[in-house]
Amino acid sequence: MVMTEAREGLKHDRKGVEAVIAALAAMLGNRLVTSKAVREQHANTITWLGNQPPDAVVFPHTTAEVQEIVRLCAAERVPVIAFGTGTSLEGHVNAPRGGVSIDFRDMNHVLAIHAEDLDCVVEPGVTRKQLNEHLRDRGLFFPIDPGADASLGGMAATRASGTNAVRYGTMKDNVLALKVVLANGKVVSTARRAKKSSAGYDLTRLIVGSEGTLGVITELTLRLSGIPEAVLSGVCPFPTVEAACNATITTIQSGIPIARIELLDALMVRGCNLYSKLSLPEVPMLFVEFHGSDAGVAEQSQRFGEIAKEFGGGPFDWATKAEDRTRLWQARHDAAWALRSLRNTGFGIATDVCVPISRLAECVTETQRDIAENRLVAPIVGHVGDGNFHVALSVDLTDADEKARVEKFLERLVERALAMDGTCTGEHGIGQGKMQYLKAEHGEAALDAMRAIKRALDPLDIMNPGKIVNL
């Protein structure tokens, strides 16, 4: 299994752990939990990686408490693992060397909304849906939407993106500043609220995507967007995946500021029909959405319609009512669950790669052929405007042969993406599951640089060790 690829490392000293737990208990009372069930819930979560529980789980209320937790752990070289909602997909929150999981459940306050500046300040445990609920009356929203209702701290830590990224960017583009507790227990503010700055190294972007291995995020300043005046969503069938990809490429090249453009292959559409009670034609589909003024979305959708037609797409089905739109995108976000409707004996694995858009059709088509040849149940769904797509794999974990075929398939998928100048992950991150691919993607010199940075900021290797790079 993939899990075995992650180096276990030496477990820290048991006495040190006990000392830390005793000190944390004195400080936090019942906000320190060591029960097996809770520890296991904070480990492999929804992945197929082996469960590697932390020694304890804590629920801090303030940055100062997080500082104290990190200082106590540092003194005994006990690992620190930040935990949001546990919806990451590559074993990011597993604790291969034990340690203390910091669950940000209680640090879930929206601290400030600066409507004039289109930004807000939140604690890391605030989830994206919670924030958008909070913002709705102000006419603002936070556009980044990975499928799950993830915590914003976790989304920053994993450089999350989602369906809106084609227009609004990813977490790297929508985090203005972070408050971070470093391994030395000090708090760093990575930037001011100014929209741009050229004052020194970009610590914000260094922390975004570092998966808790360089520090623990305790506050985020996020860029917000105005809720568009008009929103128009629709679905459009295509004769082939290639035709849908080519329509996407032309749309992006034409500069149409499309807000969402999602590909579902025929099998994924079937899954959504079953799971979300839709009645879409079971062929490759693009789910699209346009944001703008009334006239703007009308023009965008018309131009997109012409492009789609050119590639044999259509007819369109437009969801003009808000509730139809919500239902459509809920079905898209539930795609991972829809896998169960296709095969209820399997365990679901979600993986992703991202390639330059010119190679997208080829990459998806080859991947479909690979799926068929290996008799896998694996629908494809993708943020194709960014060249990013997911494969949702159903695996019967009791079937050794199938497991082996899935593992080999995952390796080939990454190799295929890398050969096309792509990346082993567009938005899921490295965690434990994809560490083995980092060298092939970046090369030894870049990996050495990453290790040097890790060592510089975390010389004791206590911040989420065993993820991204091993020292």
Next chain:
Amino acid sequence: MVMTEAREGLKHDRKGVEAVIAALAAMLGNRLVTSKAVREQHANTITWLGNQPPDAVVFPHTTAEVQEIVRLCAAERVPVIAFGTGTSLEGHVNAPRGGVSIDFRDMNHVLAIHAEDLDCVVEPGVTRKQLNEHLRDRGLFFPIDPGADASLGGMAATRASGTNAVRYGTMKDNVLALKVVLANGKVVSTARRAKKSSAGYDLTRLIVGSEGTLGVITELTLRLSGIPEAVLSGVCPFPTVEAACNATITTIQSGIPIARIELLDALMVRGCNLYSKLSLPEVPMLFVEFHGSDAGVAEQSQRFGEIAKEFGGGPFDWATKAEDRTRLWQARHDAAWALRSLRNTGFGIATDVCVPISRLAECVTETQRDIAENRLVAPIVGHVGDGNFHVALSVDLTDADEKARVEKFLERLVERALAMDGTCTGEHGIGQGKMQYLKAEHGEAALDAMRAIKRALDPLDIMNPGKIVNL
């Protein structure tokens, strides 16, 4: 003078320098220059900082040559300073400890254009105008436009932005990947061509804005944009700077995707009239530009017009013809030179700060008051959609009293921006000139983190030493 604030550090050993120069001469022939005139041209350039020339200037042709140069310098602990066009504004290319200036004049080739993927690969000596000339026939452009025709390597190194940043972002948003020679002589590719990735630390964004202190950029993969179908530019007078700022805030909040929105105060307009032979009313003005479809720009400009009117702005003067538009924006880009038309005895100093947009009107107004109280000639021009503005100061360097007043003014300007949760520089960078403000802006813990990163990647402190942070 500001210059004296920069710590000089110990000069390297003279014998070491001579050994490096001898080796470089053998390798590069007449592409190694040690004449005083050329060395001085590669030092303080257009700034008022003292001239600190390197020991030699080299003109490499390949990444492999840059590697060899860095290796030779590293062996003798001789500093390496990357040089593009020398248009940076804070002493970035000065050589306080001597060393070798690497001039990228000859590495000025566009290596690849991937039109389908909206990206290109260039050498660092390619300038932004050269690239846009090259791209024009493909219907593509690179939007980042600092006033000068800077090199793209320099623009990445200083995290440049400019008038289009409000819509297209800064260099941080438009660099997809970099090839970088590190202090150890190894070449790192920071990312693939995929539009997004969550595979490991964001080395691209770490190098962007690091001002040559972490490595030397030898290749850039840049994100391109489609030349918009329609472009509409215009100028609009306002009764006060505050009214113009408030119209800007409302425009941004309304989600109008304005491509450029530039404030010129009355004195700056007067300078542009004199220098660029325009006949604009000498009151605060907004220069604006809209990009989109014909219908789109019509709608955007109409909505902006309504907002401007609400704040007492108007009447508009629209430049519908391409040549009028070019003339207008050339005048804007020549604003720094226009200073000479206002007072031809002075030396021109350009500085910038950036604040949250809600504080912009206040910051500009207070700055104008400060200018008046201190009897300075200092027009203001700004990328106000981002909360970023420049002050162009005319200083008679022979007048000690005026110099002292300018220095105090510059300090107060930064203090004012920081007090408003802004940054000491939105786009000019730190170099030598603003090192003294970095601690006030980021705090000691963040500065320690920056130093740790610098030490990790450049333990001998040979990469552009004496800039951003001192070890």
